[in-house]
Amino acid sequence: MRNRLFKILPALCFAVAILTGSIGTLAFQRSDYSESERRKLAAFPKFSAESIADGSFIKELDAYLADHFTCRENLRKLVAFYQTGLLNENEYNGFVRVDGSIISLQKQINEASLEYAKSRFLYVYERYLKNTGCSFYDALIPDKSAFLEDKGYPVLDFEKMEEMYGDGLSFGKDISLKEGLSLTDYYLTDSHLRQEKITEAAKAILSALGRDTKLLEKEFIQNPVYPFYGVYAGQSAMSPAPETLYYLTGGYLDKLRAFDLMTNEEFPVYDPDGCDKRDLYTLFTGGGKGLIRIDNPEGKKGELIVFRDSFGAAFAPLLAAGYSRVTLVDLRYIHPDVLSRYIRFTDQDVLFLYSETFINNSQGLR
Amino acid sequence: MVFSSLIFIYLFLPLTMLIYFCVPVKYRNAVLLGASLIFYFCGEQLYLLLMLFEITLTYVSGRLMEKSKGRIRKAILVIFLILSFGLLGFFKYADLLHLPLPIGISFYVFQSAGYGIDVYRRKYPAEKNFLNLALYVSFFPQLIAGPIVRFETVRENLRERKLSLEGFESGILRFCIGLAKKVLIADRLFAFCTSAGSVSEGGMLLSWAEGLAYLLYVYYDFSGYSDMAIGLAKCFGFSIPENFNYPLISGSFREFWRRWHISLGSWFRDYLYFPLGGSRAGKAKHIRNLLIVWALTGLWHGASPNFLLWGLGFGVLLVCEAVFKKKEKDQGFFIKALKHVTVMTFTVILFVFFRYTNLNDAIRQLGYMFGKGAILNKDGIYLLRGGLLLLILSFIGATPVIKILAGKLIKKASNRLLEPLLKGSVIIILLTFTTAYLVDGSFSPFLYFRF
Numbered sequence: 001m002r003n004r005l006f007k008i009l010p011a012l013c014f015a016v017a018i019l020t021g022s023i024g025t026l027a028f029q030r031s032d033y034s035e036s037e038r039r040k041l042a043a044f045p046k047f048s049a050e051s052i053a054d055g056s057f058i059k060e061l062d063a064y065l066a067d068h069f070t071c072r073e074n075l076r077k078l079v080a081f082y083q084t085g086l087l088n089e090n091e092y093n094g095f096v097r098v099d100g101s102i103i104s105l106q107k108q109i110n111e112a113s114l115e116y117a118k119s120r121f122l123y124v125y126e127r128y129l130k131n132t133g134c135s136f137y138d139a140l141i142p143d144k145s146a147f148l149e150d151k152g153y154p155v156l157d158f159e160k161m162e163e164m165y166g167d168g169l170s171f172g173k174d175i176s177l178k179e180g181l182s183l184t185d186y187y188l189t190d191s192h193l194r195q196e197k198i199t200e201a202a203k204a205i206l207s208a209l210g211r212d213t214k215l216l217e218k219e220f221i222q223n224p225v226y227p228f229y230g231v232y233a234g235q236s237a238m239s240p241a242p243e244t245l246y247y248l249t250g251g252y253l254d255k256l257r258a259f260d261l262m263t264n265e266e267f268p269v270y271d272p273d274g275c276d277k278r279d280l281y282t283l284f285t286g287g288g289k290g291l292i293r294i295d296n297p298e299g300k301k302g303e304l305i306v307f308r309d310s311f312g313a314a315f316a317p318l319l320a321a322g323y324s325r326v327t328l329v330d331l332r333y334i335h336p337d338v339l340s341r342y343i344r345f346t347d348q349d350v351l352f353l354y355s356e357t358f359i360n361n362s363q364g365l366r
Numbered sequence: 367m368v369f370s371s372l373i374f375i376y377l378f379l380p381l382t383m384l385i386y387f388c389v390p391v392k393y394r395n396a397v398l399l400g401a402s403l404i405f406y407f408c409g410e411q412l413y414l415l416l417m418l419f420e421i422t423l424t425y426v427s428g429r430l431m432e433k434s435k436g437r438i439r440k441a442i443l444v445i446f447l448i449l450s451f452g453l454l455g456f457f458k459y460a461d462l463l464h465l466p467l468p469i470g471i472s473f474y475v476f477q478s479a480g481y482g483i484d485v486y487r488r489k490y491p492a493e494k495n496f497l498n499l500a501l502y503v504s505f506f507p508q509l510i511a512g513p514i515v516r517f518e519t520v521r522e523n524l525r526e527r528k529l530s531l532e533g534f535e536s537g538i539l540r541f542c543i544g545l546a547k548k549v550l551i552a553d554r555l556f557a558f559c560t561s562a563g564s565v566s567e568g569g570m571l572l573s574w575a576e577g578l579a580y581l582l583y584v585y586y587d588f589s590g591y592s593d594m595a596i597g598l599a600k601c602f603g604f605s606i607p608e609n610f611n612y613p614l615i616s617g618s619f620r621e622f623w624r625r626w627h628i629s630l631g632s633w634f635r636d637y638l639y640f641p642l643g644g645s646r647a648g649k650a651k652h653i654r655n656l657l658i659v660w661a662l663t664g665l666w667h668g669a670s671p672n673f674l675l676w677g678l679g680f681g682v683l684l685v686c687e688a689v690f691k692k693k694e695k696d697q698g699f700f701i702k703a704l705k706h707v708t709v710m711t712f713t714v715i716l717f718v719f720f721r722y723t724n725l726n727d728a729i730r731q732l733g734y735m736f737g738k739g740a741i742l743n744k745d746g747i748y749l750l751r752g753g754l755l756l757l758i759l760s761f762i763g764a765t766p767v768i769k770i771l772a773g774k775l776i777k778k779a780s781n782r783l784l785e786p787l788l789k790g791s792v793i794i795i796l797l798t799f800t801t802a803y804l805v806d807g808s809f810s811p812f813l814y815f816r817f
Contacts, residue, residue, distance in 0.1 A: 055408070
């Protein structure tokens with residue numbers, strides 16, 4: 001009996017593997033959203049004569065199976081292990097891991113994207129800012145890749161990109177941030193900067209803007225939120241350990257008030273309980289909102305308008321140290337044509353604060 | 367539908383196997399034919415009609431040839447070949463209406479043409495059973511990327527075949543090995559080539575590594591597909607011929623082509639080279655015959671000049687080998703090694719033409735390989751560092767070393783149960799890893815689909 005069982009073992013293994021895959025995938029209903037990849041998963045295709053005839057049913061069914069396959073998350077980790085662990089390849093899906101930090105390599109300057117971003121900023125400038133009493137500044141936040149230039153990785157020339165970005169915003173004064181930052185200032189599993197590590201960078205910006213940084217000299221309270229898995233944790237499938245996200249409170253930060261200008265509602269500057277739990281970084285200044293105003297009763301009179309991407313969310317409370325009011329504009333969520341309904345551009349300081357990653361993929365700008 | 371897809375592995379294949387093994391023997395060909403037509407329809411929809419036309423044409427021509435004699439018989443063959451190759455020429459070479467190339471047309475047209483010629487030569491009688499002939503042409507394991515199977519090799523199998531557990535098990539093992547060759551090795555090699563190709567100038571060493579990786583990629587992609595085809599056919603009780611036999615260990619170009627895409631080489635040999643006179647019609651005609659065959663072998667892969675140059679390149683090398691052929695003496699290790707290196711070097715160079723349909727790209731790549739630019743720059747070091755292990759392992763895997771070692775291991779083992787245990791483990795491991803890749807979505811279609 002034992003010998004006979006062994007004899008059919010290869011066929012048995014095959015049958016078990018195939019049936020586990022097919023029955024396990026089709027018999028159990030799964031969520032239609034992938035937490036780790038932060039994307040909607042493919043839906044089961046509609047069966048019709050038309051979809052069969054044009055081949056779309058088969059294509060969509062294959063996509064459905066791939067998205068809903070049993071043990072999908074573990075299988076993705078296996079691929080990452082095979083490539084980087086067994087074959088010793090440099091990357092998995094464009095990700096590398098350096099000193100524990102997962103980095104999506106920015107290899108080439110996407111000139112079309114850079115030009116597009118520049119054209120949108122110029123549009124805003126021509127329409128609202130030109131011939132006002134505003135002062136203009138621009139800063140490009142380096143991606144984690146920028147710190148790999150000397151380590152043999154094929155990453156784009158950040159200094160060149162910074163120069164191109166500055167040239168596009170020729171009406172503004174350039175502020176360089178890279179020197180004051182290092183790889184350890186970023187989350188290990190995310191692209192963003194840690195708020196507790198950027199007070200010096202915020203001071204550098206405020207100094208360049210000619211504002212007082214006194215309020216930032218104080219020691220702030222670091223409030224931990226655990227576990228935090230950044231966006232790269234799932235996308236890279238490298239099974240990183242969770243990390244702790246901190247947000248800063250204490251001093252003037254406790255007195256800040258934030259308002260959504262589009263809905264006219266006040267909301268917490270930090271909202272660890274009400275934020276999107278799938279992306280804890282959204283606890284900073286309301287996550288994805290088009291227009292936000294932060295009032296600082298302790299700040300010196302003056303207003304800063306920041307055109308920004310998600311990196312600006314953690315920066316904003318710190319930049320408020322130099323002003324009584326900070327207005328955040330995210331052109332992904334608001335079209336520039338409607339800005340005049342909410343903001344009167346007169347004599348404010350205007351800062352274009354964007355990340356390298358965003359400028360290199362700026363299609364989302366409206 | 368492709369073999370390396372979740373639909374095929376987890377839905378189509380188990381359902382087909384289940385129905386096939388459950389129905390009475392007399393219905394099994396019908397089940398396989400139905401499965402083959404569904405398989406082709408899933409990928410090509412309308413072109414299924416084209417394949418059915420080719421099947422009908424082959425069947426009718428065969429039957430008519432058998433019943434006729436002399437000039438009429440010859441005329442039927444000529445009309446059949448003109449229509450079959452005309453179909454291939456229209457879609458593959460004329461490109462008049464800019465229609466997409468029907469998947470597998472080069473394979474099933476050559477298979478049908480071979481059958482027609484054999485019937486004309488009275489090598490075997492024409493198949494009377496339409497279902498059997500339709501299954502021969504459309505048999506899904508080898509329909510879209512070969513091997514090009516001769517009717518005589520499966521004629522008996524079409525009528526009667528014995529199914530055994532051993533055959534089924536070795537079939538699924540072969541299928542899993544082929545799947546792994548395609549998904550776990552060929553696709554990684556292709557990714558390396560793509561990365562190396564996207565670097566404007568990685569240096570001479572990177573260009574050679576890229577060239578070798580591309581050759582290995584084509585080998586793993588195509589031989590992987592052939593393994594899957596042979597394995598699947600075996601599961602259903604068919605025995606189809608080998609298509610690759612470790613070509614990268616060849617010590618001559620002649621040997622290389624006896625080991626690489628064997629079914630295409632033997633097709634051209636039997637239906638073109640020999641009828642032209644082969645090597646027995648004098649030196650000049652021998653050279654002419656070789657060049658004709660290799661030019662057509664190149665063009666079989668595509669209508670662009672790069673394939674013609676690729677084929678003619680091999681033709682010229684084979685001519686040189688034939689002209690300067692010396693009596694084989696016992697050769698020392700150094701001479702043998704030099705021969706292997708020479709064959710590999712020229713093969714890598716010629717596959718640059720295979721890769722780039724644009725000749726300027728091929729020439730630019732050859733320029734980098736022959737010293738235009740640095741020996742190795744920063745990007746080159748980075749890419750080589752990441753691809754070196756893959757290159758070494760895939761090169762070793764392209765030699766019989768693993769097969770020999772596995773055979774010795776099984777032979778030496780005192781426990782008879784080791785073999786099934788080993789086979790079962792290999793099946794599970796390979797299926798898991800390949801499925802992981804398919805789930806991850808990072809795979810590319812088979813290269814030979816476009817031929």
